[in-house]
Amino acid sequence: MTPTSHATVLGVLISGSGSNLQALMDGCASGYIPGRVALVISNKDEAFGLQRAAGAGIPTQVIRHREFPDRESFDRAMDQALREAGVELVCLAGFMRVLSPWFVGQWKGRLLNIHPALLPAFPGLHVQQQALDAGVRFSGATVHFVDEGLDTGPIVAQAVVPILPGDDAPTLAARILKQEHRLYPLAARLFCQGRLSLQAGRAVVEGGAWDGQAALINPEN
Numbered sequence: 001m002t003p004t005s006h007a008t009v010l011g012v013l014i015s016g017s018g019s020n021l022q023a024l025m026d027g028c029a030s031g032y033i034p035g036r037v038a039l040v041i042s043n044k045d046e047a048f049g050l051q052r053a054a055g056a057g058i059p060t061q062v063i064r065h066r067e068f069p070d071r072e073s074f075d076r077a078m079d080q081a082l083r084e085a086g087v088e089l090v091c092l093a094g095f096m097r098v099l100s101p102w103f104v105g106q107w108k109g110r111l112l113n114i115h116p117a118l119l120p121a122f123p124g125l126h127v128q129q130q131a132l133d134a135g136v137r138f139s140g141a142t143v144h145f146v147d148e149g150l151d152t153g154p155i156v157a158q159a160v161v162p163i164l165p166g167d168d169a170p171t172l173a174a175r176i177l178k179q180e181h182r183l184y185p186l187a188a189r190l191f192c193q194g195r196l197s198l199q200a201g202r203a204v205v206e207g208g209a210w211d212g213q214a215a216l217i218n219p220e221n
């Protein structure tokens with residue numbers, strides 16, 4: 001990217017800690033993501049991510065879902081705030097509300113989510129426990145475009161981590177979260193570089209690289 005290139009305007013929706021928000025803000029600040037976070041919206045007053053954003057000088061809004069009569073009117077309020085901020089890409093980062101089909105339609109192809117499992121395995125909640133209960137040897141994180149379903153949209157990028165003897169849901173969650181902080185900035189970078197798009201229901205990445213020899217095996221010996 002040249003210095004005169006357009007910086008894509010990001011809006012981030014959160015409900016909690018906002019460590020993925022932090023990774024996105026850091027990625028923008030370092031220039032890794034050719035974009036800038038213009039607005040952070042939380043549906044919860046106590047979300048720590050609001051403090052992270054304020055600390056970085058990024059405008060925040062709390063839009064409380066309980067103050068709206070239904071899902072769509074809440075979503076319309078968020079939509080208006082995002083448009084007023086000039087947002088081009090919306091990133092859900094630990095945002096714990098299901099979005100209405102109306103909102104998803106408005107932002108189709110410009111709406112990303114991160115989920116702490118290798119979708120389509122283990123959608124929904126308590127995903128680390130789901131993975132442990134299933135006895136799989138790997139889990140990970142997925143960034144996907146959001147569609148009308150719950151964690152069902154076209155997959156953009158995935159990071160794989162092993163499940164190790166003695167893991168419980170918190171240890172596995174921590175291992176996955178560490179990779180989320182690499183994966184979400186990567187996906188945002190691809191979008192902001194104009195290399196990621198939604199085409200005919202698929203996430204298409206231009207020029208993605210892969211070491212043809214690489215594989216993960218667990219246990220290794």
Ligand code: GRF
Nearest residue numbers: 017018019020094114115116
């Ligand atoms: C992450 O595990 C993310 O995958 C899930 O919610 C968690 C949010 O963590 N959707 P944080 O608020 O970004 O720290």
